[in-house]
Amino acid sequence: MDQQQMFQLIATETAVKPTQVKAAVELIEEGNTIPFIARYRKERTGELDEEQLRAIEERYHYLTQLNQRKEEVIRLIDEQGKLTDELTQKIMQSTKLQEVEDLYLPFRPKRKTRASIAREKGLEPLARLMAESSQAEPVQAAADSYVDAEKGVDSADAALQGAMDILAEELSEDADIRKWVREYTWKHGMLVSKAKDAEARTVYEMYYDYSEPVHKMPPHRILAVNRGEREEVLKVKIEVDEEKIFLRLAKWFAVPAHAYLTQVVQDSYKRLIAPSIEREVRAQMTEQAEEQAIRIFSENLRPLLLQPPVRGKMVLGVDPAYRTGCKWAVVDDTGKMLEVGVIYPTPPQKKVAEAKAEVLALLDKYPIDIIAIGNGTASRETEAFIADVIKEAKRPVYYIIVNEAGASVYSASKIAKEEFPDLDAARRSAVSIARRLQDPLAELVKIDPKSVGVGQYQHDVSQKHLSESLTHVVESAVNYVGVDVNTASPSLLSYVSGISATVAKNIVKRREEVGRFTKRTDLKEVPRLGAKTYEQCIGFMRIHDGENPLDQTPIHPESYAVVGRLFSELGLELEQIGSDACKERLKQVDVESMAERLACGVPTLKDIIEALLRPGRDPRDELPKPLLRSDVLKxxxxxxxxxxxxxxxxxxxxxxxxxxxxxxxxxxxxxxxxxxxxxxxxxxxxxxxxxxxxxxxxxxxxxxxxxxxxxxxxxxxxxxx
Missing domain, CATH: 2.40.50.140 (Nucleic acid-binding proteins)
Structure with a gap:
């Protein structure tokens, strides 16, 4: 498959034009990141979004690997002197790795099998006779002449068995047969699970005597059954109508199936075909279930990351617990930790009066607006306590339950230790809970995405695939929002398009040593932030109150000249960005005719005008704010x-x-x-x-x-x- 054919195939599968696929692949091969291409190369790709670009990238890599495997298989078969034009054509026309592997199966080097031993004993001619005879009698008569004690053929029955072993293996290695059985099993197979111990009480009881069509089984049930099998609670198999399969396999022979060929068909299917096809179908079921589980996790993760920040509020974060007490942390409106401590309102200590006095003292000492309570162990008791305390506060104070999934992972991490070297893990967790309310994205990027608690069977899927997918989601969310280069942590910066963990640390180090960045071009002075990295990242970096008002927008510096020409056409100055006069004139622009005058692409000009209408905008601010509570619900x-x-x-x-x-x-x-x-x-x-x-x-x-x-x-x- 040449490159043009690949582009055409991908275009058909992704419902875009081949020219768009070609442009996307070229941009990816040039070292551009997906967020950069989606945002700043819309003219070249025909405005493909990130999801389409990732689908193209993934499929292109698969087809590239497929081509490489085809070449390797052709070479390996040719080295055996068994390559034919017909086989070459079949391999080259394959669109799946499985098809290529099926075609290679008869030529794959094997350890000793019953068939190879039979061939060594000289029984191949008898196998050919068996496959070509329309009656069993001639084969049986011929078997006597193959009896040879020196070769290990002690009887006619042994000769016949050897011949059947040869045919059974050949039948099992036929690519068309394997494809048909695989498809039949997928369409008509039933996955059946049974309990190993029907008396045992487990979470898998609904699967103790369970069956469901293979192709209809939903992903969450597939993963549940897999886990039950892995934990040795369930026995799982796929059942099919074997008689229908036997009838189809019998047609592989050029003659009607006599008694020996009937035995060949049954042995080939039960011993050789069925076990491997069942493994393949189970693997296919699992793969599809994993893809769905990962998709669900990814689709849940994005809105979690993009929850609106609660700005300008001082927060008291509380990490509930029983024996070790509830750790608390006061965090100011910028996320700076002011004070930490511990109270014991929950069992076994139940020092409710002392805990109440301490919380009320904190509410007097600091202008705390919201109390963020983690939803883990002892959350319910802590919530009841806090709801009771705030009734006695001198001003309105609200509380909110914050999903603390991953907080313990963060608090024990290297990042947390570097951030708060003098705090123990539990107190770091309280700080994290408070900050999750203030800026969910900035805090959640410090945690392994797998640990944020919005998945389904995330521990049962390919961890490599899951990690890659979730990293893409975090990267997409961070670049969608943009990053304030003067306040962002290394964790947040490392998800910006093109920025590595090392460069992220170098940005923070330069900020600490030299002071805040006043213009985007200052980033060129950061060690290891070269021209390509600058091109990829700079549009997603924001500098508020800097020298150039465009630096606070998602407009890429490569388009600053376009903005200059646009403002010249409209009679505006850069200093007017954000003013009512500027917005009014921008709203009246005829984008298509203006793009032509400015020698600029229409999509780019649309994005520029959108950015200029709302400079410094955080897209998360348009989402509904979190629910705050003042009393407990039981x-x-x-x-x-x-x-x-x-x-x-x-x-x-x-x-x-x-x-x-x-x-x-x-x-x-x-x-x-x-x-x-x-x-x-x-x-x-x-x-x-x-x-x-x-x-x-x-x-x-x-x-x-x-x-x-x-x-x-x-x-x-x-x-x-």
């Missing part, structure tokens, strides 16, 4: 039909988990998300959404709440249950 307070407001914390295949102020999030099952049919919960809700929900059912014993986004009437209590 499970006992709930009744069916009760309406509440909550925050979507996680979206999975089967629904969405919503924080309504309880210790555990309530589940809105996919069937209760909307009155219309919902195929994918993410079509209805995303992480961070503020939603109205109704209590659908309450399980006090298991501390579970079923919620509905479809109104539930209290009088329907029994019917709903």
């Amino acid at each position: 499970l006992e307070d709930l009744h069916v039909g009760m309406q509440l407001q909550g925050t979507v914390r996680n979206v999975v295949d089967f629904g969405a988990f919503v924080d309504i102020g309880l210790k555990n999030d309530g589940l809105v099952h996919i069937s209760r998300l909307s009155e219309r049919f919902v195929k994918n919960p993410m079509d209805v809700v995303t992480v961070g959404d503020i939603v109205d929900v109704w209590v659908y059912n309450v399980d006090v014993e298991r501390e579970r709440v079923g919620l509905s986004m479809i109104p539930v009437k209290p009088e329907n209590d029994n019917e709903e249950k």
Whole structure:
């Protein structure tokens, strides 16, 4: 497959033009990052977005590897002197690695098999006779002449068995047969799971006697069954109608299947084909389930990262616990840690009065607006305590439950130790909880994305693939928002397009040694930040109150001259950016005719005008603010039909988990998300959404709440249950 064919194939698969694929591949090969291409090379790619660009990049790399494997397989078969024009053509026309491997299978070097031993005994001619005879009798008669004790053929039956072994292996290695069996198993196979110990109580009980069509099984159930099998709780296999497979395999022979060929077909399938095809189909199921799990994690992670920051607020962060006490940290409106400590309002100490006095003293000492409570162990008790305390505060104070997933990972990390060398891990965690409210993106980038708690079976998928995918999401979110180069941490800077961890540290070091950056070109002085890196990163770097007002916008310096010509056409000065007069004139611009006059692409000019209309804008500010609470909600307070407001914390295949102020999030099952049919919960809700929900059912014993986004009437209590 030459490059043009690759571009055409990718274009068909991704529903874009071959010229767009070609441009995208060229830009990637030139060393440009995906965020840079998506934002600043729209004219070349025809405005492909990041998702399309990543799909093209991934597919191009796959096809490149496929081409390399084809060349290698052709070489290996040719070295055996067995390459034919027909085989070469079949290999070259393959579009999947599996097809190439199927074609190579008969030529792959093998350890000793029953078939190879039979060939060494000289039984190949008997195998040919067996495959070409329409009756069993001539084969049986011929078998006597192959009896040879010196060669290890002790009887006619042994000769016949050897001949059947040869044919069984040849049948199992036929690429077309393997493809047909694989597809048949996928379409008609049933995955069946049984308990190894039916009396054992485990989380896998629904799979103790379970079956479901292979091609219909949803990803979360595939991963659950896999885990049950891995933990040796379940026995899992794929069952198919073998008789139909036998009929298809028998047609491989040029003659009607006599008794010996019938044995060949059954042995070939059961001993050689079925085990490997089952492994391949299970692997395919797992791969698709993993892709879906990773997709869900990625799609949940982006809105989590892009939660609106709570600006200008001093926050008291609280990391709940029992025995070791609740660690707290006061963080000012810039994220600077002012004071840390510990209180013991929870069991076993239950020093409630002392803890209350300490929190009230902090509220008097600092202008704390919000208390951020982690949602981990002892969260419910801590929330009840805080809700009681703030009733006695001298001014309105609110609290919010913050998802603390990953806070403990961060607090024990090298980054946290460098940031707070004098604090223990728990106190660092309290600081992190407070900062997550103030600027979720800046804080969450310090944590391994796998640990932020918005996934589904994330520990059961390829960790390499998951890590790559989540890194792309974080990179995309950081570059979408932009980074203040004078306040950003090395962790945040390292996700900027083109910036490595080393360069990120060098930027901070230069800032500490020389002082704040006053213009974008100052970054050229940072060690190891070369011309290519500068080109890739600089549009995503922001300098507020700098020498050039354009440096606070996402406009790339390569387009500053275009802005100059635009302002000249409009009779404006750079100093007028952000003024009402400037905005009014920009709104009246005919983009297409102006782009022609300025010798500029229409997409680029659109982005420039958008940036100039809202200089210094943070796109996160347009999202709904987090819900603040002033009183606690208990499970006992709930009744069916009760309406509440909550925050979507996680979206999975089967629904969405919503924080309504309880210790555990309530589940809105996919069937209760909307009155219309919902195929994918993410079509209805995303992480961070503020939603109205109704209590659908309450399980006090298991501390579970079923919620509905479809109104539930209290009088329907029994019917709903």
